[in-house]
Amino acid sequence: MNDMRITERNVDANAIKIAARNCQVYYGDTHAIKDVDVDIRDKTVTAFIGPSGCGKSTFLRCLNRMNDTIDVCRVEGDIRLDGEDIYDAKVDPVQLRAKVGMVFQKPNPFPKSIYDNIAYGPRIHGLARNKAELDEIVEKSLRRGAIWDEVKDRLDAPGTGLSGGQQQRLCIARAIATEPEVLLMDEPCSALDPIATAQVEELIDELRQDYSVVIVTHSMQQAARVSQKTAFFHLGNLVEYGDTGQIFTNPHDKRTEAYITGRIG
């Protein structure tokens, strides 16, 4: 036994889905992301961990150009999705965000029916030619979001009437509905109880079959449970990036170890 890595978790053979090089992010004069290089793999769950304010959300938002919506924010460097520069002038950010979906900390269903929450994206992206096709996308997405059985009899009920955990799975189903390739999740479980958290984690593990999933989490245990790769951010730097098993049993950087073991550092 040389180390604690679990072999089934080895994902290094998977294709690189997103490659970031020399990524810098500034909010006005604040240098929030400093020279980050990272390869994010397909069919892999990658966890971003680190203390509050270290830049996890900022970097996550670079991956689908959500930072474009923040006036003071400036992104530099090279970020490629399947080899294509996502900051290229000919890339439509709205199309990009359909490919690189996002789920937020607080479940934010639209104030519409469960059905319309899911149907919204496919409609604006013209993914269905008729009602029957749309019905099919809605059912498939809700099934993939592991919430179909709980809502199939009340698709017309408002999405906001569901429990927190159900709302979050509805939001994941909504993100899936536009057939993304990458799912970005920013602390998706921080507002959920342990059962709802376990359901979302189970869902994330299933989604890994088809997508590249990147999750920001404040729970060390959650990062250890759901991810195969872990990236530790500190003061805007990517300090350590490696197999989750290695990071949690034998981190190489003192700052990583201090953070994950709850030391003052």
Place this chain on the structure above:
Amino acid sequence: MNDAHIVSSYDRDLESIQALIMKMGGLVESAILDAATSLETRDEELAEQVRKRDAAIDALEEQVNERCALLLATRQPIARDLRTVLTVMKISGNLERVGDYAKNLAKRTGVLVHMTPIEGAAGAIRRMSVTVEGMLKDSLDAYIQRDAELAEDVRHRDLEVDQMYNALFREFLTFMMEDPRNITACMHLHFISKNIERMGDHVTSIAEQVIYLSTGVMPDDMRPKGDRTSMDNVEIDG
């Protein structure tokens, strides 16, 4: 770099478990030395004491296991902290086994004092015991200091113990062949020296845990093995 946890009771939990290991180590060290002394000085009373004291070592091992289980359940240690808990559990298991061997030595002392002594045997066994006790002491020091180098040194000293065992094994064979009346005593002495050789293996395992704890990787190079008696052949011809 401050080494303390933000939650200070976490440090106290870890420290109290390690204190139990040190206490166990102290008891095991004296068990080894006292058992060997009891054999050399033919002191049945001391041997009896060693046998009785083993219960305290067993009880400490149980306490270590309980505390570790509680710490795993309540704090979910990771990285260095996880390695501390894993190694503590293994080391307490090793110490408990070494304690058992010392107790067994003391039991055999109780039998051997009623037999004619085998010349030189008790002295040689005592030297072997002192060597193992020294290795144990150093491996526990290495544990407290997280000193992988000292642990590596202990690992290599096990070769000496293996060689001492080989030499004794041959000597006992010779005594038995010379005079069959020596067989019973020599069989007991052989078990004793084999058990001390096994103590050395457990101490080596402790040293390996120290290396894992401080570096995060188990030493994987083959340790020099000196026990070749399984391949020795006794030639008896008339």
